[in-house]
Amino acid sequence: MFGTRVALCLVAVAMAIGLRQSNATPLDDAAEHYRPYMAEGIGSALAGARDLRERIAARDLAGAKKAWLSARAGWERSEVFTAGFVPELDAQIDAWPNADSGFHAIEAKLFGSGKTDVESDTDALVAHLDELHRKLADMPLTPQGLLDGTVRLAYEVGESKADGGESRISGTSLDDMRNNVAGIDFAYRTIFADALKAVDAGLDDSVTARIEELKTIVTAPDLPHVDIRALRRASEELVVALQAASVKLGLHRPTLEAQSR
Numbered sequence: 001m002f003g004t005r006v007a008l009c010l011v012a013v014a015m016a017i018g019l020r021q022s023n024a025t026p027l028d029d030a031a032e033h034y035r036p037y038m039a040e041g042i043g044s045a046l047a048g049a050r051d052l053r054e055r056i057a058a059r060d061l062a063g064a065k066k067a068w069l070s071a072r073a074g075w076e077r078s079e080v081f082t083a084g085f086v087p088e089l090d091a092q093i094d095a096w097p098n099a100d101s102g103f104h105a106i107e108a109k110l111f112g113s114g115k116t117d118v119e120s121d122t123d124a125l126v127a128h129l130d131e132l133h134r135k136l137a138d139m140p141l142t143p144q145g146l147l148d149g150t151v152r153l154a155y156e157v158g159e160s161k162a163d164g165g166e167s168r169i170s171g172t173s174l175d176d177m178r179n180n181v182a183g184i185d186f187a188y189r190t191i192f193a194d195a196l197k198a199v200d201a202g203l204d205d206s207v208t209a210r211i212e213e214l215k216t217i218v219t220a221p222d223l224p225h226v227d228i229r230a231l232r233r234a235s236e237e238l239v240v241a242l243q244a245a246s247v248k249l250g251l252h253r254p255t256l257e258a259q260s261r
Contacts (some may be wrong), residue, residue: 012079027143027249034146037186038081038257039136044074046129053122059168065110069172071125076179079156080149080228082132085139092128102128104167111170143191144251150187151242151254153180157214158235174223181214190244192249199248207245210238 020168048071055063075094082090102125109115122145157180167173188211197204213234220226239256246253 004246013042018248025143027153027191027195027251028194029144031141031146033190034081034187035136035141037190038078038141039133040182041074041078042129042133042136044076045071045078046126046133048072048074049122049126049129053119053126053134056116056119056122059116061110061114064116065170068106068110068170069175071129072167072170072172073179075103076176077186079153079180080183081141081146082149084149085141085144085154086132086135089128089132093125093132101125103227104169107167107170138180143249146187146191147242147246147249148254150184150192151239154184154235154238154242155256157181157184158232171223174218174220174226177226178218179209183220184238185211185215192245195249196245200245203241203245203248207238207241210234212239214238 048067048069052064052067052071055067079094082094094104095102096104099105099108101121105121106118106125109118157177167176188207193204193208196207214231217227217231217234243253
């Protein structure tokens with residue numbers, strides 16, 4: 001009897017997987033192509049955080065700062081998905097402006113006070129990034145959620161980060177924006193570009209042009225040399241173009257609020 005129940009359960013699981021695969025759309029398949037990039041970014045953030053923990057234990061302030069920067073870069077490349085798919089972990093890892101935990105709590109002491117007494121915060125950061133990294137293989141990725149995240153991040157680059165951004169104490173807000181734009185670019189090209197080009201090549205050209213404009217703007221040598229007006233305009237135009245693209249792609253119009261997917 002037990003063997004029969006197990007067999008029936010396995011059949012049901014196989015049928016469910018087959019049904020999910022048979023119902024997959026080209027956009028669903030394209031969303032899966034984003035998974036390795038997502039895993040690489042969070043893996044890089046986790047490796048940097050583990051190195052940070054070692055540098056903190058050795059009271060190596062310069063090394064700790066370098067490790068924090070490395071971890072931060074991997075995280076910022078991944079922000080297309082973090083707020084929408086893992087909001088609780090996103091809040092624990094990258095809370096801002098209330099930086100009571102995560103990257104910014106550590107940043108304040110390392111770069112602001114020049115202190116390395118952040119063992120508990122660093123341990124928590126490693127634990128949360130490790131938990132997230134373990135979730136990535138099985139996390140359902142929806143085109144809607146990834147488009148929402150792409151739009152939200154495009155808006156954030158032009159608004160909350162244009163005036164100095166989150167990482168003011170470490171002085172790395174421009175790097176944050178560069179990594180954000182790289183994440184936006186990869187997500188669009190990997191998931192949405194081909195599908196949009198097939199139904200509206202002109203709109204695809206518009207989205208691509210706005211992304212390229214953002215990439216050019218953030219090549220400025222430092223934050224004071226960023227053309228903030230151009231950055232905000234390109235950001236807003238990209239948001240509008242992606243929202244228009246959602247209709248062409250058969251998706252809901254993205255909002256600027258992060259929602260769990």
